[in-house]
Amino acid sequence: MNALIIYVSIHHRNTEKVAKIMAKTLEAELTKPWEIKPEELLKYDLIGFGSGIYYWKHHRALFKLVESLPRMKGKKAFIFSTAGINIPFINHRKLRSALRKKGFEIVGEFSCRGWDTNGWLEKIGGISKEHPNEKDLENARRFAEKLKSMI
Numbered sequence: 396m397n398a399l400i401i402y403v404s405i406h407h408r409n410t411e412k413v414a415k416i417m418a419k420t421l422e423a424e425l426t427k428p429w430e431i432k433p434e435e436l437l438k439y440d441l442i443g444f445g446s447g448i449y450y451w452k453h454h455r456a457l458f459k460l461v462e463s464l465p466r467m468k469g470k471k472a473f474i475f476s477t478a479g480i481n482i483p484f485i486n487h488r489k490l491r492s493a494l495r496k497k498g499f500e501i502v503g504e505f506s507c508r509g510w511d512t513n514g515w516l517e518k519i520g521g522i523s524k525e526h527p528n529e530k531d532l533e534n535a536r537r538f539a540e541k542l543k544s545m546i
């Protein structure tokens with residue numbers, strides 16, 4: 396299986412920790428959305444899209460890339476994120492919809508908490524401190540194992 400993980404992690408590198416453990420498990424390549432050309436995605440069997448959640452959605456660079464893609468009929472994708480308040484039902488909604496519009500089949504979603512010191516939260520040391528922790532990363536590894544066995 397040929398897997399690729401595209402991620403953005405700008406706040407505390409929280410999502411990068413998750414992306415790296417998934418990449419190791421899936422033997423996937425890791426890249427940023429601005430480092431890859433749309434047509435290059437065609438050669439992968441499975442593509443993961445992830446970032447921190449910034450104002451209730453994924454990073455805009457992921458949306459920019461997805462919008463520029465050709466039709467990806469039936470291509471398998473998964474979504475992941477870290478967020479101060481982990482509510483994937485809301486936080487993943489926009490990216491899920493953008494990927495489906497392009498024809499991706501979403502085969503899994505993963506999310507966990509990530510240390511958040513945005514704005515005034517900095518004054519109290521942030522929320523979801525020390526996340527992703529060992530348990531979160533173990534859950535990410537298990538999620539990737541499951542994907543590997545499915546595909």
Ligand SMILES: Cc1cc2nc3c(=O)[nH]c(=O)nc-3n(C[C@H](O)[C@H](O)[C@H](O)COP(=O)(O)O)c2cc1C
Pocket residue numbers: 403404405406407408409410411446447448449450451452477478479480481508509510511512513
């Ligand atoms: C500008 C900004 C906006 C954010 N908006 C949200 C949000 O809407 N919901 C939430 O739960 N966390 C929010 N966060 C917290 C991040 O999602 C969280 O810290 C995440 O783990 C950051 O991932 P990263 O370190 O990979 O960038 C925000 C953080 C920043 C910097």
